[in-house]
Amino acid sequence: MDMAFLVEKLGLTVRCGGDRLDREVSGGYAGDLLSNVMAGSKSGDVWVTCQAHQNIVAVSVLKEHAGIILTQGREPDKNTIERASQEGIPLLVTELSGFEIAGRIYNLLHP
């Protein structure tokens, strides 16, 4: 399953990294505390968070996430989009809550 599949199935809006949606999604991680995400997430995870500032990009680069989904209509800061574009990290947004989007991703990963 790649990021493009998630975008289509979940109706996510792409804010950047549209050319990198071929990234493979092997799992997911939900969290807003960065050191928790650093410790717990895995490479290939799609990260679900409500943090919209640019520090999330370094976390995703370091953990080699497949992409970041911002929940509840949060919009990424301008710097966040710039940095994510530079690093080739897909940045997506949804109106759904973290709970709802994580549940749907889980169902897609474990049909």
Add this chain to the structure above:
Amino acid sequence: MTQGCECSFPVEGENFDEAGKVSVEIKKMLKKIDIPDDVVRRAAIATYESEVNIISYAIQGTVNLQVTRDHILIDIQDTGPGISNIEQAMEQGYSTANDHIREMGFGAGMGLFNIKNCSDTFEISSEEGKGTHLKILINR
């Protein structure tokens, strides 16, 4: 340079815009010289948490990276307030982060614990009013 290297990176306190810059750079360097994935992953986490702590709590700091045939040594020193009770600071969940820091998603009190977890040998020393010194050793 397939075997080793030694380099040094400055980190400026309070500059959250740059948080992660040094760790991302170090991670990319380590990947280039064929360090095993798990070792790179642990070095990246440990460097990131140390870098963020300098930015959050200290005035200025330096990350020194030394790669030898057998290990990766990440040596981090800062000129900051120091840590008065290291044992307490190492506890999961203990944090003195202010609201500004917490709003950005830092301040879970997990950083030092994560660093220790990622190290094969971890040493921390600190002097109040002077600064903090971390030595993180990861076997290759």
